Amino acid sequence: MEQKDDNISAMCKPAVGEAGRTGDWRDATPVIDHSKCIASVKNRPACYLCWLYCPDGIVTAGVPVRIDLEYCKGCGICAEECPAKAITMVMHGEDGK
Amino acid sequence: MSHVEIMTGNQAAAWGAKLAKVQVISAYPITPSTPVTETISQWVERGELKSEYIRVESEHSVMTVCVSASSVGARTFTATCSHGLLYMHEQLHWAAGSRLPIVLACVNRGVGAPWSIFNDQQDSIAQRDTGWIQIYCRDNQEILDSVLQAYRIAEQVYCPVMVCYDGFILSHTMMPVEIPAAEQVDRFLPPYKPHTILSPEEPRNINPVIFPWQRRDAEGVLRDGYMDIRWKLQNALEKSRDVIVETGREFAEAFGRDHGGMLWTYLTEDAEVLIAGMGSLATEATTAADILRGEGIRAGAVGVRVYRPFPRAEVREAFKNAPAVVVFEKDISYGYEGALCSDIKAALYGAGIRTPIHNFIAGLGGRDVKARELAEAVRSSLAAIAAGTNERQTWLNCVTE
Numbered sequence: 001m002e003q004k005d006d007n008i009s010a011m012c013k014p015a016v017g018e019a020g021r022t023g024d025w026r027d028a029t030p031v032i033d034h035s036k037c038i039a040s041v042k043n044r045p046a047c048y049l050c051w052l053y054c055p056d057g058i059v060t061a062g063v064p065v066r067i068d069l070e071y072c073k074g075c076g077i078c079a080e081e082c083p084a085k086a087i088t089m090v091m092h093g094e095d096g097k
Numbered sequence: 098m099s100h101v102e103i104m105t106g107n108q109a110a111a112w113g114a115k116l117a118k119v120q121v122i123s124a125y126p127i128t129p130s131t132p133v134t135e136t137i138s139q140w141v142e143r144g145e146l147k148s149e150y151i152r153v154e155s156e157h158s159v160m161t162v163c164v165s166a167s168s169v170g171a172r173t174f175t176a177t178c179s180h181g182l183l184y185m186h187e188q189l190h191w192a193a194g195s196r197l198p199i200v201l202a203c204v205n206r207g208v209g210a211p212w213s214i215f216n217d218q219q220d221s222i223a224q225r226d227t228g229w230i231q232i233y234c235r236d237n238q239e240i241l242d243s244v245l246q247a248y249r250i251a252e253q254v255y256c257p258v259m260v261c262y263d264g265f266i267l268s269h270t271m272m273p274v275e276i277p278a279a280e281q282v283d284r285f286l287p288p289y290k291p292h293t294i295l296s297p298e299e300p301r302n303i304n305p306v307i308f309p310w311q312r313r314d315a316e317g318v319l320r321d322g323y324m325d326i327r328w329k330l331q332n333a334l335e336k337s338r339d340v341i342v343e344t345g346r347e348f349a350e351a352f353g354r355d356h357g358g359m360l361w362t363y364l365t366e367d368a369e370v371l372i373a374g375m376g377s378l379a380t381e382a383t384t385a386a387d388i389l390r391g392e393g394i395r396a397g398a399v400g401v402r403v404y405r406p407f408p409r410a411e412v413r414e415a416f417k418n419a420p421a422v423v424v425f426e427k428d429i430s431y432g433y434e435g436a437l438c439s440d441i442k443a444a445l446y447g448a449g450i451r452t453p454i455h456n457f458i459a460g461l462g463g464r465d466v467k468a469r470e471l472a473e474a475v476r477s478s479l480a481a482i483a484a485g486t487n488e489r490q491t492w493l494n495c496v497t498e
Contacts, residue, residue, distance in 0.1 A: 005311075005321045008255055008292055008329050009196045011301045015315035018302065 017070075022056070026074030028089040030067055036086035040064045050078035050087065099277045106267035109237040109274050110176060110202040110260065111136035113244025115146050116282045117200075119174040121166035123151040123159045125181060128214045129264040130204035133176035156181040160188030167197035168303060170291040172248065175199070178264060179206035179220045186224065189257075193228025193330060195304060196292060198251030198258070200244060201229075205376065205427070206264040207462040215463020216264040217427035218376065222436045224259070228330050230337060231404040233375040234262040237272040239356045245282060246344050252289050254337040256330070263377040263427075265463070277352055285351050334406045341403055359408035361400045362415055364390070368397030370421040370479055372471065375401045375437060378425050378460065384468035389475060396475060401437060412444040422454045423478045425471060425493070429458050434490050453487035464494060
């Protein structure tokens with residue numbers, strides 16, 4: 001049998017996904033061109049302005065840089081701030097893909 | 098040992114909080130409720146009450162402090178009224194929605210505009226739909242006793258309770274009040290067990306954004322949506338009636354004083370007319386019933402003690418055989434009628450009772466209401482009912498032309 005919510009007020013334990021998977025809010029998806037991304041080109045931690053500016057904290061500052069599309073709302077700030085113009089916002093079609 | 102002292106209604110409320118060993122008090126002064134927390138602050142300052150007294154800049158903050166303190170497991174108390182209560186309005190919803198057993202003494206006072214510091218019940222009636230239980234007291238003893246009962250009720254059903262009593266009429270009037278022994282209160286009132294404790298060991302998000310629909314959490318448990326949680330609050334208030342009645346009964350057994358659970362009656366059995374009201378106005382109604390009986394009119398009085406949850410069954414029982422009902426109240430739902438009158442009518446509808454009901458709006462902004470004026474109003478209503486007027490609204494002692 002399914003476990004019932006026995007809380008009498010709204011609460012949850014802090015965990016990944018507790019605020020809802022917000023990736024489906026997105027109308028445009030950021031796509032990284034790693035031949036332009038400074039961290040990838042230098043092959044060492046560098047720049048990371050996308051990570052710094054992402055309001056949802058879903059950019060991983062690694063080599064290469066990764067964006068968690070489960071939570072990315074598609075705001076496009078990373079693409080706007082990228083000094084190498086390595087991120088392109090690809091608009092979804094009318095079918096939502 | 099219990100002992101009797103002569104005290105005001107405000108002191109009685111403070112004594113209730115002291116005996117309940119409240120752990121956190123927050124308040125902002127407002128007439129006529131100020132002496133409640135003034136008294137408590139003196140006890141805290143002298144070390145007679147081991148509590149945190151938190152001073153803030155507004156009533157809105159008062160209730161946020163109460164919500165926070167109650168969330169981490171503290172028994173919490175405050176007192177306010179009128180504009181202070183209205184300023185708290187948003188946080189009253191938060192307290193109830195968070196299911197926190199906070200107790201608030203509401204010293205009923207009219208609301209502006211224009212300014213009035215005097216008594217009516219518009220302030221607490223305007224908070225009717227916040228999800229708080231509301232108890233209306235008749236005298237100072239009932240105020241002290243109701244604060245104790247309020248904690249026991251609140252902490253069982255996890256809903257906040259407003260203990261309401263009329264400003265100045267009770268708050269500043271002295272009466273003999275029996276102060277029960279602390280050990281006796283401890284036996285009656287077990288320690289507060291919070292339904293959730295917010296603690297660093299087990300972090301939680303409390304009241305995050307809730308979507309309209311149900312949703313699986315990170316562990317895969319299907320969590321309530323907004324509406325499911327709100328139904329739980331409604332269900333808790335509906336079910337709290339039994340707890341309120343049982344608490345009143347057990348209080349009577351332990352302390353020898355029975356204030357009635359949801360509703361009390363006076364000389365109703367053979368009555369040809371019932372006078373209904375809440376708080377001190379209902380006490381006045383008992384005197385009016387005596388006056389009318391002295392004149393050969395078999396009158397009785399019904400006091401609605403708990404307004405939310407509304408005593409649906411008790412109202413039906415009390416009014417089912419009454420040939421006439423006259424409701425006096427110190428509030429008005431502008432554009433319609435007195436809120437109590439509407440609720441009484443609504444309760445009777447479901448039982449098919451078609452008693453004529455007259456509504457008197459009385460004593461707004463502290464206008465005096467005397468028992469003989471109530472008796473006179475009842476006589477005029479009986480004459481109108483005999484002439485076929487089943488429904489009537491009258492503003493007592495008021496220029497309406």
